Amino acid sequence: MGCCYSSENETPSQDPDEIKPLIPHPNPVSKPPNGTDWTTPSVPSARTDEQALLTSILTKTAQNIIDVSAADSVMMEQHEYMDKARQYSTKLAVLSSSLPQKKPLALPSLTSQPHQVLASDLVPYSDVQQVSKIAAYAYSAISQIKVDAKEDLVVQFAIP
Amino acid sequence: MESTLEQHLDDTMKNPAVVGVLCTDQQGHNLGCRGSLSDEHGGVVSVLAKQAAALTRDPTDTPTVCLESESGNILVRSHGTITVAVHKIAS
Numbered sequence A: 001m002g003c004c005y006s007s008e009n010e011t012p013s014q015d016p017d018e019i020k021p022l023i024p025h026p027n028p029v030s031k032p033p034n035g036t037d038w039t040t041p042s043v044p045s046a047r048t049d050e051q052a053l054l055t056s057i058l059t060k061t062a063q064n065i066i067d068v069s070a071a072d073s074v075m076m077e078q079h080e081y082m083d084k085a086r087q088y089s090t091k092l093a094v095l096s097s098s099l100p101q102k103k104p105l106a107l108p109s110l111t112s113q114p115h116q117v118l119a120s121d122l123v124p125y126s127d128v129q130q131v132s133k134i135a136a137y138a139y140s141a142i143s144q145i146k147v148d149a150k151e152d153l154v155v156q157f158a159i160p
Numbered sequence B: 001m002e003s004t005l006e007q008h009l010d011d012t013m014k015n016p017a018v019v020g021v022l023c024t025d026q027q028g029h030n031l032g033c034r035g036s037l038s039d040e041h042g043g044v045v046s047v048l049a050k051q052a053a054a055l056t057r058d059p060t061d062t063p064t065v066c067l068e069s070e071s072g073n074i075l076v077r078s079h080g081t082i083t084v085a086v087h088k089i090a091s
Helices: A049-064 A078-098 A114-119 A125-142 B003-014 B039-053
Strands: B018-024 B030-035 B064-069 B072-079 B082-088
Touching (some): A125 B003, A125 B018, A125 B082, B003 B030, B018 B039
Antiparallel strands (some): B018 B082, B072 B082
């Protein structure tokens, strides 16, 4: 991303409508975030467009940032916590009984002894070769199945 | 015309370790089956072979898919436009 045009000299012959920004500058944040030093724009005409853009990005980010470290941690008593948990579970029980039960479709289990299957010997290579031979022979056998054209499919419609 | 294929499937079943054989086309339609493998397995077999072939860019490198279980192995292999599955038990 580069700069298409920039000019250091402020020519008085410039049309004021030309240099008026299309999007008005958003209100700068009043409370600065923790630990950040802010320099207020003193003379906007003296800053370049890049600096104004940087300032606007910084203000937007500061407005959107939520500082977690500064928030007070929620302190709850043990009994309050237990009460809340009990309340939620009773509510859940009431809701789940009213909702239709939907059991997730379980995948069929292929074996009850997965360790045994996994630890058993590998498929012998002779079997793999045998299967590839069977497949090759089957392919050649199938290629014998073909259309045997005995007559013309399209004939003259002869009216005697 | 299909007698060669039928004979070939019968010959494959003569092997004592083979308990099922299935032959399908690229769309999973059954071309011939024997034993433990039947019509209903055609779709799964053809799709497995197709998906396995997608693992490699080399079209000449046809993989053999092996489904291993306690009751034997099912080996699936494509050749050209057909896919063959053989169910072998440990002999």
